[in-house]
Amino acid sequence: MASSAPPILPISTNQPTAATATSAQSQPPIATPAFRALITHLSDSLRNGVAQRRPWSELVDRSAFSKPESFSEATLRIRKNYSYFRVNYLSILAIVLAVSLVTNPFSLLMLVGLLASWIFLYLFRPADQPLVVFGRTYSDRETLGILVVLSVVVIFLTSVGSVLISALMVGTALICAHGAFRVPEDLFLDEQETPATGFLSFLGGAASNAAAAAAPAARV
Incomplete structure (x- = not known):
């Protein structure tokens, strides 16, 4: 007598495997394309700006003073x-x-540490990785507040601010004296050239490009 038991059908599950979970966790953070776009745009703008540099012989031509x-x-x-x-x-x-920062190594170290704090703790820190210090988790708002207070302390309550202001004043005085x-x-002046173009145009463009690069990753 033949057995009437129904055949066993294969069962498929949609549960993610360990390899799939590992692959999902290994996806690059949202800040990675934004950081790459920012660095690429800064390097391109810097290269284009340096290409617009005038010959130094024209700058120091004694007959034109x-x-x-x-x-x-x-x-x-x-x-x-x-x-x-x-x-x-x-x-x-x-x-x-x-030159001012190199001759003041303490101010240079303080400024580099401050910039590194902003870059790694706030600007390009992945959104899904909160800041944890000594077992306490800090939100983005708390991290921003701490960095702002730290920046005020470093710039206004240490020698960093005086070094930067003094260097800017000396450099501006040299530029104004030469220009006067x-x-x-x-000199050939391009009347159609606007102050927004040239060497410093990357300030607005870099931020917009970084935001545009981060937007598609955020929607995924």
Whole structure:
């Protein structure tokens, strides 16, 4: 007599396996594409800005220097020379800042530590990984408040602020002195060039590109 037992059908489950769970956990955080986009845009903008640098021989041409006849003429010269030597002037300002920080190693270490805190604890920290210090979990708002207070303390209550302000004042004074005494009549000025273009245009563009890169990852 033949057995009438029904055949055994294979059963499939939709439960994720260990490999699938591991693969899901290994997905890059949302901040990774934003960080890459920011670094890429900064490097491209910096390269383009350096390419717009004027020859240093024009900057130090002694035959083009003369005393301005009035304050208004000096102001006009500074504006025209800044439009032409923008990248050179910003390079001089960066050199003055670098020299000031190198000659004050304590301020340099404090500033580097502050920037690293902002980068790794807030700006590019994955959203799904809260900050945990000594067993206590800090929210994004608490982390931002701590970093703001830390920035105020470092900049205004230590020597970092005085070093930065002094360097900026010295660099600005050098730029204004050169711009006031450099005769700009022999310089070719592009009238269609706006102050927003050039070396510092990456400030707004980098943030927008980083946000655009993070948006698709956030929707996934």
